[in-house]
Each structure stands twice: as C-alpha cells, then as structure tokens.
Amino acid sequence: MTTQTAPDAVATEAAADLAAVREQWGDLLAAIGRPPRAEWPPRDSRALGAVPEPGDAPAVGRLPLVLREHPAPANLTALDAAATTEREFFELCDTVAAAVQRPVRRVPVPVISQRTRWISEPTDRNDPARWTYAAPTDPGSRTYGLHWAAVWLEGRALAEESGDLFTPVRPVLLDEITATARRARQRVERALGRDGRPTALDRPCPYCRGQLTAHTRSGDPMAATVVCATGSACTAPVLLDHGRRTWQGAELVGLYVAMEAAQRQV
Ligand SMILES: [Zn+2]
Structure with a gap:
C-alpha cells in the first residue's frame, strides 16, 4: 500500500x-x-x-x-x-x-610490433543521442x-x-x-508574467478608456482573459462576465486589433 x-x-x-x-x-x-x-x-x-x-x-x-x-x-x-x-x-x-x-565503446587498433591501442569508436562517440x-x-x-x-x-x-x-x-x-x-x-x-498573477495593462480599454487587467494561466497564453474595469457601461462587443466586459480565446485578437487602432489615433 x-x-x-x-x-x-x-x-x-x-x-x-x-x-x-x-x-x-x-x-x-x-x-x-x-x-x-x-x-x-x-x-x-x-x-x-x-x-x-x-x-x-x-x-x-x-x-x-x-x-x-x-x-x-x-x-x-x-x-x-x-x-x-x-x-x-x-x-x-x-x-x-x-x-x-553507457561510456563510449573502445575498439582495438592493431599497431605493428607494438601493443594494441584502444581508441573511442567514432560512430558511438558521435551518436547524436548522447549527452556530451x-x-x-x-x-x-x-x-x-x-x-x-x-x-x-x-x-x-x-x-x-x-x-x-x-x-x-x-x-x-x-x-x-x-x-x-x-x-x-x-x-x-x-x-514572462505568465504565472497566473493578474497584470494591469499600460494601455486603456479601446472602447471606454477603462482599466484593463489580464489574467493568465500557467503555461497557456491562449487561456488568458482580459477584463475591463468599467462594467456594463463599456461598449466593447463582448459578453459581460460578473458584470465586466471580458475577452477570451479568439476575442483577444479583436481586442488586440482595437487597441492597435486606438493607439494609431493618438
Ligand atoms: Zn471598456
């Protein structure tokens, strides 16, 4: 047991x-x-x-x-x-x-009138699977x-x-x-800031200028969500989650595009 x-x-x-x-x-x-x-x-x-x-x-x-x-x-x-x-x-x-x-195999090399010499077998020594x-x-x-x-x-x-x-x-x-x-x-x-801590973003929500916060999940950037702090008054074209506009999955691409567009207008 x-x-x-x-x-x-x-x-x-x-x-x-x-x-x-x-x-x-x-x-x-x-x-x-x-x-x-x-x-x-x-x-x-x-x-x-x-x-x-x-x-x-x-x-x-x-x-x-x-x-x-x-x-x-x-x-x-x-x-x-x-x-x-x-x-x-x-x-x-x-x-x-x-x-x-396993250590590298040794092979004998006959040397005339001398003792046999042993050398590393090149193929075994250079095996790409080896750690050298x-x-x-x-x-x-x-x-x-x-x-x-x-x-x-x-x-x-x-x-x-x-x-x-x-x-x-x-x-x-x-x-x-x-x-x-x-x-x-x-x-x-x-x-890399991907350890699941919420991160307040430098750039505001492109729809309402509210504070955006990214929430990541360890090892999976596509599992990130971004939340706008404004609430239902924010006009972003995504659903409310717990009263806040929330982007996830493919919606993050839309948010990215909107943030880039807002940046260009500044
Ligand atoms: Zn917003």
Whole structure:
C-alpha cells in the first residue's frame, strides 16, 4: 500500500514541465532585450499566431536558441531566469548522463610490433543521442543550447528507447529531474508574467478608456482573459462576465486589433 505517485505519472509531469520550459525559451530570450512592462498581448510565439510581431526574432522551430552575452540587458529578471535555468539543465544533464549513459565503446587498433591501442569508436562517440560533457576546449552538447538539453532530459525521464545507450533513470534521479523542471517552469513563467498573477495593462480599454487587467494561466497564453474595469457601461462587443466586459480565446485578437487602432489615433 503506497500513497506515492506512480513513476509514470512523475515522468509525465516532468516531461510536461520540460516541454513548457523549452517552448517558452525563445520568448524568454527575446524578453531579455526588452524593458519589462505590463504589455498585452504578451509577445508570445504561440498566442495570437495570426498577429505579426515586427522586430521579434523567431522563437519557434528547431533553431538552437542559445543564451548569448547581452551587453545591455533590458530585463534583468528574464536574464537571470534564463541563465539560472540553462545552468541547472546543463548540470542536470551531466548528472543524468553520468548515471545512465553507457561510456563510449573502445575498439582495438592493431599497431605493428607494438601493443594494441584502444581508441573511442567514432560512430558511438558521435551518436547524436548522447549527452556530451563540456571539456576545456569543447562545450560538448551545451553547444545546442537549452532546447536540446530539455529534449534529452525528457527522453530520459520517459525512458525512451535508444539501443543500449541508456539504462533506466532510477526513482531518486527522476525526482530530481521532476523538481528541477517544475522549478524552471515556475521561474520562466514568472519572468514572462505568465504565472497566473493578474497584470494591469499600460494601455486603456479601446472602447471606454477603462482599466484593463489580464489574467493568465500557467503555461497557456491562449487561456488568458482580459477584463475591463468599467462594467456594463463599456461598449466593447463582448459578453459581460460578473458584470465586466471580458475577452477570451479568439476575442483577444479583436481586442488586440482595437487597441492597435486606438493607439494609431493618438
Ligand atoms: Zn471598456
């Protein structure tokens, strides 16, 4: 009889948090270069996909989104969150690889009239599924940035098959992956203002000049709602919720367009 969560559930939770971190990583890196402010809509690569964000670097896809030196970071919270998360993930990869990854196979090289020499088998050494440690002259798998580290950790947490390269992650180590991933997701979402706290927006309601407040839900920008403080006197073309005009889902695109139009008239 046990009340502990099943290992499968722990692994799934870890994988979900790791995916949330890497999916928001591009946004976090982009946020470093911008002063923090109560901005809506969030400049998010996933929310409001139809709305172009001029000047933003692409934040999705398989590009290695690597944290770089910022000569003048505008958002120190974002920079700190990115640096801490990257360091923790890389160190965790080192720890997990040391525990579960098979060392590179050695193959003999016959040398005439000498003892046989043993060298690393190149194919095995260069197996892309491997986590490669950093060396003084070579950053190893760190070259590929946090995204790859998160994908690699997901694979280990979920015990993905990879020949005989990895042994299963033991429960204690799985708990460490889970805790690190959860902490990282909270840190990243806090830095991006997506941790569920209500945010008073800088720009007023385009219909009544009332105060707008955004409410986000962790990890899902499309689940955001925006509420106008004015009440039923506000003429916005959305339904009242608890007596307040409230935008959600696809209505947020309409609000965004109206806010942009109001901005242009100023
Ligand atoms: Zn309003």
